[in-house]
Amino acid sequence: MVVVNPRQVRDVAKATGRLAKTDALDAAILAQFAEAVRPPRRPLPDAATRALSALLTRRRQLLDRRTAEQNRLGTAPGPVRTRIRAHLTWLRHELAHLDEDLGRTIHESPVWREQDDLLQSVPGVGPVVARTLLASLPELGTLNRKQLAALVGVAPLNRDSGTLRGRRTIWGGRASVRTVLYMSALAASRCNPVIRAFYQRLIAAGKAKKVALTACMHKLLMILNAMVKHRTSWETNLA
Numbered sequence: 001m002v003v004v005n006p007r008q009v010r011d012v013a014k015a016t017g018r019l020a021k022t023d024a025l026d027a028a029i030l031a032q033f034a035e036a037v038r039p040p041r042r043p044l045p046d047a048a049t050r051a052l053s054a055l056l057t058r059r060r061q062l063l064d065r066r067t068a069e070q071n072r073l074g075t076a077p078g079p080v081r082t083r084i085r086a087h088l089t090w091l092r093h094e095l096a097h098l099d100e101d102l103g104r105t106i107h108e109s110p111v112w113r114e115q116d117d118l119l120q121s122v123p124g125v126g127p128v129v130a131r132t133l134l135a136s137l138p139e140l141g142t143l144n145r146k147q148l149a150a151l152v153g154v155a156p157l158n159r160d161s162g163t164l165r166g167r168r169t170i171w172g173g174r175a176s177v178r179t180v181l182y183m184s185a186l187a188a189s190r191c192n193p194v195i196r197a198f199y200q201r202l203i204a205a206g207k208a209k210k211v212a213l214t215a216c217m218h219k220l221l222m223i224l225n226a227m228v229k230h231r232t233s234w235e236t237n238l239a
Helices: 006-015 023-037 047-073 078-107 110-120 127-136 146-151 175-191 194-202 209-230
Strands: none
Touching: 006 023, 006 078, 023 047, 023 146, 047 078, 047 127, 047 146, 078 194, 110 209, 127 175, 146 175, 175 194, 175 209
16 A cells, blocks of 8 residues: 655645645545655555554553643642542553553564564663554664655755755654654663763764754664664674
């Protein structure tokens, strides 16, 4: 099947002057987009991958709900505060059960179990990061550096015109992967000797902290990609 960004298809419609939107016009624009762009076809994920992805999605939903309830707890009146605390207790138990289900799902697959062990051998990469990569980034280990960086959305995009050199930014890509990768890079900048040295070198060169962390995300992703590709556990000297 082919999955494309609807914004790109809609931009094609606007560029060709088709501002109206009907089912027939949408079908015509989709056909025109496919003929011009030739987006790559991707295989459908198997049932096990879809189940793992569903569990991770549910975990993110519960985390968002827990954060919202914790924010309400500080300003809620007494009777409501009791109910919020009860809900937070239920959310903690439900998250614990979900983590158990995720661990069991990974353990039952020899391939996932091996890749999970490889990923978690990297300082700064924990169970949540490893499982998110397994479910939401199955291309890990099969793409080159540029393709993978663009897919995740950690490749800086130029904004240049003539003599103007704009600020390079990152956007797009798979937001769920980029979110956990940011937290992993943040942890790795403190506990991973390779990423920490890289981060400190960028800071010493005058880079802003967020820019340095983004570069760490990119470097960490490339290391993980190479490890999965060659089925090699973490070694500081090789990294």
